[in-house]
Amino acid sequence: MPKIILRSPDGNLHTVDARVGASVMETAVKHGVPGIVAECGGALSCATCHVYVSGSCLERTGTAEDFEDEMLDDAAAERRPNSRLSCQIRMSDELDGLEVEIAPEQ
Amino acid sequence: MDTAETGTLIIGAGEAGLGIAVALRNAGYTAPVTISGSEADAPYQRPPLSKEFLAGEMDEENLLLRANNFYQDKEIRLLTNAHIEDIVLDDNAAGGTATTSSGTEIRFDRLALATGASPRRLPVPGADLDGVCYLRDIPDARRLRGLLPEARRVVVVGGGYIGLEAAAVARTRGLEVTVVETFERLLQRVAAPPISEFFRAAHEKRGARVLLGASVTALQGSAGSVTGVELSDGTVLPADLVIIGIGVEPRIELAQKLGLDCGRGIIVDDAARTSNPAIVAAGDCTMQPHPLYPGELICLESVQNAADQAKVAAASLLDGPRPERAVPWFWSNQADIRLQIAGLSAGFDDYVIRGEPGSEQFTVLYYRGGRLIAADAVNSPHDFMAVKRALGKGATIDPADAANVGVQLKTLIRET
Ligand SMILES: Cc1cc2nc3c(=O)[nH]c(=O)nc-3n(C[C@H](O)[C@H](O)[C@H](O)COP(=O)(O)OP(=O)(O)OC[C@H]3O[C@@H](n4cnc5c(N)ncnc54)[C@H](O)[C@@H]3O)c2cc1C
Numbered sequence: 100m101p102k103i104i105l106r107s108p109d110g111n112l113h114t115v116d117a118r119v120g121a122s123v124m125e126t127a128v129k130h131g132v133p134g135i136v137a138e139c140g141g142a143l144s145c146a147t148c149h150v151y152v153s154g155s156c157l158e159r160t161g162t163a164e165d166f167e168d169e170m171l172d173d174a175a176a177e178r179r180p181n182s183r184l185s186c187q188i189r190m191s192d193e194l195d196g197l198e199v200e201i202a203p204e205q
Numbered sequence: 206m207d208t209a210e211t212g213t214l215i216i217g218a219g220e221a222g223l224g225i226a227v228a229l230r231n232a233g234y235t236a237p238v239t240i241s242g243s244e245a246d247a248p249y250q251r252p253p254l255s256k257e258f259l260a261g262e263m264d265e266e267n268l269l270l271r272a273n274n275f276y277q278d279k280e281i282r283l284l285t286n287a288h289i290e291d292i293v294l295d296d297n298a299a300g301g302t303a304t305t306s307s308g309t310e311i312r313f314d315r316l317a318l319a320t321g322a323s324p325r326r327l328p329v330p331g332a333d334l335d336g337v338c339y340l341r342d343i344p345d346a347r348r349l350r351g352l353l354p355e356a357r358r359v360v361v362v363g364g365g366y367i368g369l370e371a372a373a374v375a376r377t378r379g380l381e382v383t384v385v386e387t388f389e390r391l392l393q394r395v396a397a398p399p400i401s402e403f404f405r406a407a408h409e410k411r412g413a414r415v416l417l418g419a420s421v422t423a424l425q426g427s428a429g430s431v432t433g434v435e436l437s438d439g440t441v442l443p444a445d446l447v448i449i450g451i452g453v454e455p456r457i458e459l460a461q462k463l464g465l466d467c468g469r470g471i472i473v474d475d476a477a478r479t480s481n482p483a484i485v486a487a488g489d490c491t492m493q494p495h496p497l498y499p500g501e502l503i504c505l506e507s508v509q510n511a512a513d514q515a516k517v518a519a520a521s522l523l524d525g526p527r528p529e530r531a532v533p534w535f536w537s538n539q540a541d542i543r544l545q546i547a548g549l550s551a552g553f554d555d556y557v558i559r560g561e562p563g564s565e566q567f568t569v570l571y572y573r574g575g576r577l578i579a580a581d582a583v584n585s586p587h588d589f590m591a592v593k594r595a596l597g598k599g600a601t602i603d604p605a606d607a608a609n610v611g612v613q614l615k616t617l618i619r620e621t
């Protein structure tokens with residue numbers, strides 16, 4: 100199972116195992132990692148699953164496009180070049196060890 | 206009786222029931238928390254049932270709201286297949302005893318109702334034929350998903366969100382799809398005419414047939430399976446699959462047994478308290494004061510409401526301060542169309558259309574007494590976010606400027 104390392108807004112690190120095909124959002128929420136709200140449950144409608152992908156992983160996840168990109172423009176926390184909506188990042192073996200920081204406000 | 210069992214009992218293991226349990230734990234509540242739910246599944250998301258799950262893009266495990274070990278870690282006792290049949294309150298106290306249909310007794314000293322809603326049944330002959338489906342829970346969706354590969358002609362009864370979403374999934378699979386709606390327009394209860402007209406055109410453009418002002422008088426069948434849908438003008442639409450989405454009824458039986466005030470739903474105040482202030486209720490089962498016009502009671506059926514009201518209910522159970530209420534919002538995905546709704550448009554007396562509906566990217570802003578109350582944004586996330594923000598601040602957007610697509614809506618937000 101690919102692992103995800105999340106830094107929650109309280110500064111704690113959480114390492115969780117993801118199912119291949121599950122999103123980063125889903126994995127974090129199911130394991131009770133604090134900080135991701137995910138009001139719409141991954142429907143790309145709420146922008147409350149905002150994360151910053153660590154620089155070294157951005158090439159593997161890719162950057163936000165189209166609708167996701169527009170939603171991020173208006174997210175509650177600062178928009179950065181490595182901002183993603185975590186419900187749109189699907190886990191694969193290639194993403195094992197993915198590091199993300201959960202945005203401080205959702 | 207086992208006294209260790211007292212604590213909070215939450216009846217209903219859906220979005221609202223789970224939300225109450227989580228909020229209690231987050232607030233530092235350490236007494237036992239039990240969620241008792243009728244269904245076989247742990248709390249899961251319903252919205253994908255008519256969208257990604259139905260389309261086969263998501264499996265049942267994806268639907269679950271929390272992993273199993275979450276309940277253990279948070280010491281939330283989750284009982285599945287545990288339908289609460291009866292509740293008796295202790296004299297002069299908030300506590301009492303609930304009994305499940307298998308006879309198990311659960312003691313509690315605090316009680317929350319999160320019993321949700323059930324789909325309204327189509328009251329016509331033939332509604333129990335094979336091939337006639339409702340869409341509320343995982344077994345419904347599993348069955349429907351299993352029937353789609355065999356189906357050729359699908360009739361969707363009801364032009365609300367769930368019916369239209371299911372129609373879009375069936376049409377995307379290449380099936381012949383007809384949507385039958387009693388009213389003269391789609392989404393008549395929830396949206397303004399331009400949105401209704403837009404969705405009619407969008408579904409027709411994608412190859413579905415939409416019949417408005419048409420009511421179903423019977424479902425015809427042969428050898429126990431549905432073969433057609435009979436309309437009041439005598440037309441029979443051939444069908445091997447019928448999907449019924451004609452709204453929901455809040456589940457209020459237990460509340461009525463407890464003598465709580467009920468209308469269409471369980472009546473609660475803005476702190477999610479029922480007419481017995483020791484008992485709270487949240488989610489689809491409730492009827493609550495409108496956030497802007499508290500004299501009006503409304504039923505909201507959305508994930509956002511269930512989640513938000515659950516937090517409020519938990520705070521009330523603990524006699525804590527009432528959390529800030531969030532702006533109501535909703536979404537619906539139909540084929541490649543993303544509708545996002547901020548606020549509550551019911552009761553609007555004016556609206557402004559921003560953008561060109563034919564481009565499938567536009568927004569309708571709703572006003573009441575000159576005040577911005579809601580927006581339906583079609584493939585327009587910036588507009589949605591701007592209106593949601595404006596409503597959150599109690600601000601408005603001047604209707605005279607709102608149609609100008611050359612100006613970003615967020616720059617037009619004005620404090621009132
Ligand atoms: C197909 C579909 C698509 C939807 N799409 C969207 C969408 O896109 N966006 C959106 O915001 N909302 C959507 N909704 C609505 C949203 O899912 C609901 O508003 C939300 O699930 C309500 O949660 P709830 O916990 O109040 O009720 P429910 O989810 O109905 O949960 C109540 C639970 O209580 C249980 N229960 C009832 N009585 C008892 C009893 N006596 N004892 C024990 N258990 C009991 C029920 O079995 C049920 O599991 C959709 C709903 C459906 C069905």
Ligand code: FES
Binds near residue numbers: 142147185
């Ligand atoms: S969970 Fe709502 S946009 Fe990601």
